[in-house]
Amino acid sequence: MKRRLLAGCMAAAMLVSLAGCSSAETGKTEGNTTGNSTEVSSETGTTEGKSDNDPGGEFVLGSPQPLTGVNAQAAQATLNGIQLAVEEVNASGGIAGRQIKLVSYDDQGSPEEAVKIANKMIEVDKVDGVIGPLLSTCQMAQGTLLNDAGIPTVAIGLSPSFMQNNWEYVVRSSLNSDYVMKILAENMTQLEIKSLAIFSGQDDSSKAASNAMKTEAEKAGIKVTTTETYVDGDTDFSGQAAKIINTNPDAVFVASYANVQPIIAKQLRQFGFEGLCFNKELFQADSLKVAGEAANNWIFAYPYISYENIEDCDIPNMKEFITKYQEKYGELPSHEGAMRGYDAVMVLWKGAENSGSADGKAILEGINKISDFEGLAGTFDYTAGDGEGIRTCNSYVISGEKYVLLDNWLKEGGYEAIKSK
Amino acid sequence: MLIQVLISGLVIGCVYGLIALGYSLIYKASGLMSFAQGDMLTLGAFLGYMFYGQLKLPFVVSLVCVMLCMFGLGQLLERGIIRVLLKNNVLPVYIVLATIAISYIIQNAAMMIWGTQTLTFPPIFGSSLVELFGVKVQPEAIFCIIMSVICMLFLHVFMKYTRFGTAMRAAAMDPTAARACGINTSFSTGVTWGLSAGVAALGGMLLGPIYGVFTMLGAIIGRKGFSSAVIGGFGNMYGAMLGGILLGLIETGTSAYVSSAYKDMISYSILLIFLFVKPTGIFNEQAITE
């Protein structure tokens, strides 16, 4: 009896598996042709088919961010910025007439999660656009998937790495750290810095920044005395600080995540380093609060700064943004991710405006036509076609625990005052 | 540079030691291992921020409040989770995994409650730096060293010379025999977990002003504390402290003189070497081999 049952089952299994194989096979080949072909027709075909399925004609915008873990704070601010932008766009009629529905995920900063989420966004949520994750590693892991699915993706990571894949559907709305390093190197020459010590985290974007800094510094004739690193999650940098100071550099360049900025600042100063420090990105407002005096004479080049109160801001569109942000969340942005996220949505929206369509290919073409869009980070110009929208920014220095434009500080003799000490 | 490296190694070493004390205490008194000490430190720092930073209570009062809270929480964990598991007679790995689950919960719950920002813990002694052998240090760092030494002495005396401590050690060695002698074993393990949570919270209160308060504050320190406890001799209070200081010195020394990139690799290799060559640690604590 049992044996007969067994045989029956076997036969059934084989039949079914055969059927399964063949049908899967055909399904796949179809999938392959759509995936591989870059012809406009087939791409539009899929996306239009998708929008027809959408009951409310919504524009589904996906955004995976590292909402838990070391980068949680930055991710939360980013998500807040995205949400604010989404509300604004929706109030003004949505993307090509379709209201945006935001789907956000926690990628935990893990590339594996990023891959799973990308698949889920593409197939289950059927996203029409994506605002990429803060962490470049996650962007790296999911970029191919999103690109192959023809989903317009606005990346907000800083590392040059992922844009080097030349993904057609991925553009960036933040500032490539390579450009920042050029600006910082110019600043260093201007400030007559002859030797530099580099202190960097091991994450992708810090590492990329420190390598770029090294190249730029050497190009500018600045001697790099030492390159020290720390491990993500570390809180004690005294060994590195001691070594850096021992090489007696004119200045220190630090590439780190925001959460350790104040600790590094404090330990460097505590060990008696009095010179100028350069930071790979914005020295965050709450880092400034924790670091206190130790943050003085830190220089950075960045498209935006954090504000402690609205009155401090004299850029009109930024003022408007932070006012709205405070109204909605009861506080000012705690991390510049908020601005990055906001700009990203706006770039996507502008792209759709330019082409008058919410279709993936069209949005992308629209984005590449953007040439004079005023975002929070400055004027976006994608016409170079390399997916980079913003290439320059201001340099700031922290003086008296406040952000000051580097040029103003120099004019007012801030640097002379330090040098005479 | 040498003095600077030595002093900063000492400071971070004492923090490791403080965490290691908690691990050793739990092991000595119940033969168990907790992986949540680092997060207890984080929680202590947050509570400290609440009492000292927000409610503006005097530091000593806040410290007592925080330690009492954490003592209670530690007991609660023991009573609600660890004891239940022990009663079910599960494999020891379940207890380890339960503490890992607790650490996930603490990390994420802290994020829900206090948000994701780095909070500023107001300084305990004002913001001026103190000079020690020509090296500037934060006064909190010196306070940290003093407090960890006091803790170590207190716990050692407590475990070795008080009736209660003896009862706890007996309970760890052979619970059945201890019960037969009239020792309330469940009460004593509860107190142990409470105490070790309290010690970790103290660590959090001391680190808050130095590093600021954020949800991942204790994650790495917790693991380093573990290594310290092993190097010194798991279960030995002096060993925990010495192991911590040694690890701190090795780490700072490595990053100052060798390479900061391989700092962690070297400290974990030392842990492995100790485990393989001398698992009883520097203080030759006999609790290890099969």
Added chain:
Amino acid sequence: MNKMKNLMNGKMVPKLLLAVILLLVPLLFQNFNYGLLICGFIAVYVIAISGLDLVFGYCGQISMGHAAFFAIGAYGSAIMHKYLHIPALLTMIIASVAAALIGALLAYPASKLVFHFLSLATVAFGEIVYQLAAQSPGGITGNFTGFYTESINLFGFQINTNTRFYYFALVCVVIFLSAKHRLVHSREGRAFLAIRENAHAADGMGINVRKYKVMAFATSAFYTAIAGGMYVHFVKFISPETVSNKQSVMFLTMLLFGGTSSLAGPVLGAASVLLLNEGLRFAERYQMLIYGVLLLAAILLMPGGIYGVIQKGQQKLRRVK
């Protein structure tokens, strides 16, 4: 002998039904890559955890650093494939053999450590391998930028879609689970069990405890490394975050969730944890919190894992009969 066969057949029926369902999966998920992707991941983790089960469930030796072997398999295979141009399937096997050797090297001195200290030693080992992946000499692993690789090419047949990978992984799962089945019912398997139950008694019975512990560890490392190799050629990208301490905890969680020392346990564990994770996605930042609470609840309420619960249910049914 006959009795054995009957028993086997009795057990085979539900297994075959399962096989039918498993083969049907791609049909159900037609044009639904996401579902197949998750199934692919489940298959990868089933192999990894079955390996962990050999050393933990059968031999009673804990490992909290199995992500290290996963890393050796994944990075080893990807690096060899890229720089030495060896076909991907072969590199997977070479890397896994290497992982087994490293596992044996680790287990030899570690075999005298008792539970807690063995767990520490494996944690330390896991950290060292993680640091090597993150700070590799000459940047050979791509460090934190990650490492790209290609899919497996089986004699000209590219395993480059989720459906193809699913069938490939299914075959691997069947091979490795039957190998595991044979191993645990062999002389060696009984030696493992004896060591788990009482190492002293096993020693007294003339079992070379150290030898078998090393053997269990090496086999286990091999399994997990194979899973690592499958993973890297499936995702085609790996970075150190994937092989951090979190991954080791994940392996243990899956194993305990499913239930130890059985064939079905790791399967149930990998499937339930991964599906749970996917199901919790909507919870965004609460996901990890809920995950922690569920993990704790599972440890408290079903210490035998899902398989343990099923077994208990079956026992009750039998009694009723």
